[in-house]
Amino acid sequence: MQKLGREELKVELQKHTCIKARKWALEKIWGSVVLEFNRLFDYVFALRSVDPNGTFELMVERPTEVEKPKFKRLYVCFSALKEGFKRFCRLVISLDGCYLKGSFKGEILSVVGRDGNNQIFPIAWALVEVENKDTWTWFLQNIQNDLNLGDGSNFTLISDM
Numbered sequence: 227m228q229k230l231g232r233e234e235l236k237v238e239l240q241k242h243t244c245i246k247a248r249k250w251a252l253e254k255i256w257g258s259v260v261l262e263f264n265r266l267f268d269y270v271f272a273l274r275s276v277d278p279n280g281t282f283e284l285m286v287e288r289p290t291e292v293e294k295p296k297f298k299r300l301y302v303c304f305s306a307l308k309e310g311f312k313r314f315c316r317l318v319i320s321l322d323g324c325y326l327k328g329s330f331k332g333e334i335l336s337v338v339g340r341d342g343n344n345q346i347f348p349i350a351w352a353l354v355e356v357e358n359k360d361t362w363t364w365f366l367q368n369i370q371n372d373l374n375l376g377d378g379s380n381f382t383l384i385s386d387m
Contacts, residue, residue, distance in 0.1 A: 227239065227244040227247065227248065228241065228244055231244075256328065263297055266284060266297065266300065267284065270282050270284045270300070273302070277304055277305050277306075278305075279305035279308075280302075280303060280304045280305040280308075281301065281302075281303040281308075281350075281368060281371075281372050282300075282301065282302055282303075283299070283300070283301040283368065284299075284300050285298040285299040285300070286298055297330075297355075298354075298355055299352060299353065299354045299355065299361065299364065300352060300353045301350065301351075301352040301364075301365065301368050302350060302351055302352070303349065303350035303368070303369075303372045307347075307348060307349050307350065308349070308372050308373065310347065311339050311347060311349050311373060312373065312374075314341050314342060314347075315339040315340060315341050315342075315347050316339065316340045316341070316342075317380055317381050317382060318339060318340055318381070318382045318383075318384065319337050319338070319339050319349065319369075319373075319381060319382075319383055319384070320337065320338050320339070320340075320383075320384040320385070321335070321336070321337050321366075321383065321384070321385045322335070322336055322338075322385070322386060323335045323336070323357045323362075326353070332353055332354060332355050332356070333353075333354050333355075333356065333357045333361075334351055334352070334353055334354075335351065335352045335354060335357070335361065335362070335365045336348070336350070336351040336352075337349045337350050337351070337365075337369055349369070349372075349373070350368070350369055350372060352364075352365050352368070
């Protein structure tokens, strides 16, 4: 940015000015992460109001009462996807996780099934802070409850791990 200002505009820009300008531009492009985080509670409320039988779990971390809550996890499973899996899919589920890029770092965990035509059928997904034993356990417990898997003896589980 300094080089561009010097060559194109014939202006000498200070480094801190460029940093502030870049931050401003990225916020205009991507939006404010803080403002978007505050909308997560509204999003989950809206999901619950339009799909009361779905499962929508938002976890935040708040070490003390005075601190603002910090996003931890979000689990989403629509009731139509739960019922569709139970009625029309094979007893096979696949698990996967991938990194999120952009201003919010974390991972998305997903579970999909296979329908009668061997097509991918999405079931549920979660946004988590990091992929580890704790987050996978939490995610799998939610799936187990949503799909009534019991002890899991009637299902085949596929994972890349």
